[in-house]
Amino acid sequence: MMDSPLALWHRAVSSLPFEWAGYEFMRLALLAVLLISPLLGALGTVVVANRMAFFSEAVGHAAFTGIAIGVILGLADPMWPMIGFALVLTLAIAWVRRRGALSSDTAIGLVMAFTVSLGIVILSRGGDFARYTNFLIGDMLAIAPRDVGWLAALGSIAAGLFLFFFNRLLLVTMSPSLARSRAKHAGAAELVFACLLAVVVTCALPWIGILVINALLILPAAAGRNLSRNTAGFFGWSVAVALLAGIVGLIASFYASTATGATIVLAAMAVYLLTLLRRVVP
C-alpha cells in the first residue's frame, strides 16, 4: 500500500514546506486539479475556435435534469444519469442543428431553458432544493481517492480521443467542406468531440460547480489565443494557463476559505487580463 502511486503522491506533497500541504484533502484536491484543469484547457481550444462556448454552458446546466433523474431513480450518486442526460442533450442539439430548423444559439438556448427548468422543478419539490447547491458552486475539497482514480481514467481516455480527432477538428473549424475533402469521417469528429466535451464537463461538475465550469474551458483558451500565432502555441499556452490558474486558485481558496472552483476561475481571469497586455497582434 505504501508504494501505490497515490501514497507516493501524498508523501511527496506533504514534504513541501507549506501549511496546505499538510492536509490530505488538499493533496487530493491538488491531484484532481492537475488532472482536470489541463484537460479543460486542452478541450477549451476547440471550444473557443469552434464557437461552442454556449453549447458547453448548456451541457453544464443540463446537469440539473441529470441530478433530478438520479433522484427519481433513487440513486445516491447521480453521476451516471447526469452523464447519460448530457449525452442525450448533445445528440438532441446536434440533430436540431443538422436539420437546420433553428439557428444554433436559439436551439441551444431553448434546450437549456427546458432542461434547467425541468431539473429545478423536480429538485425543488417539497422545498428541498438547498440540498443540491453543492453542485452549483462545486466542492473540490470533498474529493475522495476513488474519485481521483475515476478522473485519471476519464482524463486518459478523453485526452487520447481528443488527440486522435484533433486534426480533423482543426480542419472542420477552418472549413467543413475542406475537412470533408481531406479526411474521412470529418463530420463525425465534431459529434465525437461534442460528446467527449459533455462527458468531461459533467464529470468535473461536482468539483468545479455548474455555475463556473464553463469559464474554465473558455478563459485559458482565450488567454492562449492572445499569446499565439499557431496551433501548438495556442494549445500549449491554454494548457499552461489552465494549470497555473488551477494551482494558484486552489491554494488561494485554502487560505481565503472560498469556493475552489470560483477562485480558480478568478485566477484564470487574472491571467487572461494580463495576456491582453501583451497580445500578439498579427
Place this chain on the structure above:
Amino acid sequence: MHLPPDDASAHLGIAPHRCGECCTTMRGVSARRNRVAVLEDIDLHLHCGELTAVIGENGAGKTTLVKCLLGEIPHTGEVHFLDAARRRKDSPVIGYVPQHNSFDKEAPVSVLDLFAASLSARPACLGVSAPVRQAALAGLQRTGADLLVDRKVGTLSGGELQRVLLGLALTPVPNILVLDEPMSGVDHSGREQFYGLLSQLRREFDLAVLLVSHDLATLARFADRMVFLDRRIVCEGTPSEVLRDPRVREAFSLHSLS
C-alpha cells in the same frame, strides 16, 4: 484529344501531356434541400487536363454541385471517378479550394498547421515534424507561396490565402481539383495571376479542374469548357459557345460582349 481553339499552353510554353483517360463522371445527379429540388439530373464529364468552369446565378446550385462531388450532401444519381487505367476509384483524392470568406480569420492557425492537419496523423497541437514541414514547403512552392508557411492564416490577403489553399489542394496531387468561387474578394490583377497559375498547373499535373465562378470575362480566356447551371445544366460547350447563348446573355446581362 481535342484541344480548345485558344489554348493558353502555347503562351505559357508548357507542353501539354494529357492522358485523356482518367475522368470524373456525374450521371443523373439530383439533390434536394428541404424537399425542394436544388439540382436536377446533372450529367457532367470532367476530363484530366481540362478546366471546366461552372457559371450560374446565385442559388443556381453551383455550390451544391461541388458538395455532391465532395460527398458532403446526399444525392441521387451516380458519381464515378476513373483513373488513367480506366479503373473505378471509390475514394479519389479530391483537391478542394474553398471560398476564402468561409474561413475563420481569428483562429491562431498557421499555414503550416493547415498542411500538418491535412497531411499528418500527428495532432497539429503537439507540433509539426520536419518531414511534414518539407512537404508543406514543397506544396507551397508550386503556387509560389512558400514564404507564407509560418504566417497566421487570418493575416493573409485574399490572393495569398488562395495561393496557400491551392498549394494545399495540390498536396498530394489530386485526381480532381475543385474550386468554389476562389476569387471572391480578390482584385483584378490577383485574379489574372491566379487563373494563369491554375491554367499552368492543370497542364503540369494533367489535372481535371472544376471551377465555380462569376468571373465570366476571365473565365472566357482560361476555361476549356463552360457549363451554365440553373438547377439543371442549361447549356455547355466552349466558353465562346456558352457566352453566345441567349439564356446566358440574359442571365448575366451580357449585351456588348464581342
